[in-house]
Amino acid sequence: MSGRYRKEKNCLNCNHTVEDHFCSHCGQENIIVEEDALHMIVHATADYFHFESKFFGTIKPLLVKPGWLTQQYVDGKRVKFIHPIRLYIFVSIVFFLAILSGGHKAKKQVEIAPETKEETLRKDSLQKDGLTRLKEGLSSVPVPGALKDSIISDINKNAKERKKGQKSEPVYFELDSVLRGKFNTVEDYDKHQKSLPKSEQDNFIENYIAKKNIDLKDYPGDVGKKMLEDFLHNLPKMMFLLLPLFAFLLKLVYIRKKKYYYEHLIFSFHLHSALFLSILVTILLCWLSGFVYNVTGFLRGVCFFYIVWYIYRSLRTFYNSSRWITVFKIFFLLFGYTILVSITFLIGIALSVVMM
Numbered sequence: 001m002s003g004r005y006r007k008e009k010n011c012l013n014c015n016h017t018v019e020d021h022f023c024s025h026c027g028q029e030n031i032i033v034e035e036d037a038l039h040m041i042v043h044a045t046a047d048y049f050h051f052e053s054k055f056f057g058t059i060k061p062l063l064v065k066p067g068w069l070t071q072q073y074v075d076g077k078r079v080k081f082i083h084p085i086r087l088y089i090f091v092s093i094v095f096f097l098a099i100l101s102g103g104h105k106a107k108k109q110v111e112i113a114p115e116t117k118e119e120t121l122r123k124d125s126l127q128k129d130g131l132t133r134l135k136e137g138l139s140s141v142p143v144p145g146a147l148k149d150s151i152i153s154d155i156n157k158n159a160k161e162r163k164k165g166q167k168s169e170p171v172y173f174e175l176d177s178v179l180r181g182k183f184n185t186v187e188d189y190d191k192h193q194k195s196l197p198k199s200e201q202d203n204f205i206e207n208y209i210a211k212k213n214i215d216l217k218d219y220p221g222d223v224g225k226k227m228l229e230d231f232l233h234n235l236p237k238m239m240f241l242l243l244p245l246f247a248f249l250l251k252l253v254y255i256r257k258k259k260y261y262y263e264h265l266i267f268s269f270h271l272h273s274a275l276f277l278s279i280l281v282t283i284l285l286c287w288l289s290g291f292v293y294n295v296t297g298f299l300r301g302v303c304f305f306y307i308v309w310y311i312y313r314s315l316r317t318f319y320n321s322s323r324w325i326t327v328f329k330i331f332f333l334l335f336g337y338t339i340l341v342s343i344t345f346l347i348g349i350a351l352s353v354v355m356m
Contacts, residue, residue: 005031058082062274066310067317070267084269088243095276096236098283238348242340243268249336253329254319267318271311278306 009018009030016025023030058081061069073081082090189210193201202210247265254264282303286296316326 054080054082058087059277062087062270063277065317066274066314067267070263070270070314070318073266073270074263084266084273088269088273091273091276091280092236092239095280098280100232100235234348238344239272241347242344243272245340245344246337249333249340253332253336254321257319259319267314271314274310274314275307278303278310 005021006012010016011018011023011026011028011030013028014023014026016023018024018030021030022028058069061072069081070084072078073084193207201207244265247261247268250264250267251259251261282299285299289295289299312326312330315321315330316323319326321329
């Protein structure tokens with residue numbers, strides 16, 4: 001930055017005493033800025049290329065030297081590398097944009113495919129056979145005639161709506177509404193619950209599901225599609241929640257290494273960043289190969305073996321374990337990681353339902 005040094009020894013940014021040209025508290029240079037437009041552009045460009053140099057200086061060892069970058073960062077050599085959390089956030093944003101946009105395009109292509117006449121006739125035949133068997137089964141059920149007629153009427157109505165292409169609820173929603181007394185509002189359901197003895201009232205989970213069922217009946221759009229969109233929208237947040245849990249799993253598996261939790265957390269961020277980058281590179285190469293010769297299967301195989309090698313090599317490098325101990329602990333990590341992913345995804349599904 002161009003300018004001349006100030007005679008005053010107070011920092012203009014934090015007001016601390018400046019012993020030399022730079023403030024020891026915040027790092028700002030103690031100058032009076034005299035910068036024209038050209039110098040400002042040059043300075044901004046220099047900062048950009050400095051970040052770019054720092055970025056590629058981090059990506060190269062991250063992909064080529066598994067575990068080395070984490071060890072360097074833990075040892076205190078951090079200035080020339082991007083912070084692990086900033087690196088992960090940047091990589092994950094690009095990764096999920098690429099993955100989710102690709103899935104959305106594939107979904108559109110599937111939806112465009114028209115249904116053949118044979119498939120339509122086959123579906124209608126199966127639906128008629130299923131409805132006939134259901135009506136025959138109801139005839140032998142010992143329930144009052146009015147209730148039985150109401151159930152059959154709802155089934156016929158539902159079948160007609162499906163045939164016309166109108167959006168309707170599944171049959172089990174209709175049966176559930178009849179057997180519960182056709183509660184149209186949550187208030188009706190609450191009044192009915194209060195009128196019952198405590199031993200016959202629905203528990204917390206049943207109460208929530210029943211109320212959510214009533215609310216979803218009046219939902220204007222496709223419930224399943226909305227839940228899927230909410231789940232995909234929350235996927236990056238779920239992965240960000242998964243990383244600290246995975247770091248805790250590493251802490252348990254390598255408890256004898258006497259490493260602090262933050263060291264496992266840094267390893268977790270670096271590992272996931274590298275895996276996301278490898279998948280992104282594979283997606284890019286698959287897309288480029290489509291213009292010349294399709295080698296998607298080969299590239300995916302290479303990516304798989306690279307990921308397996310990377311996990312093994314990074315664990316050996318950072319935790320300094322023997323070959324067979326590392327292989328043995330990978331199985332424990334894989335088992336624990338599967339459980340953590342399942343728990344995280346269940347939380348995401350629950351959030352998607354709650355947000356409906």
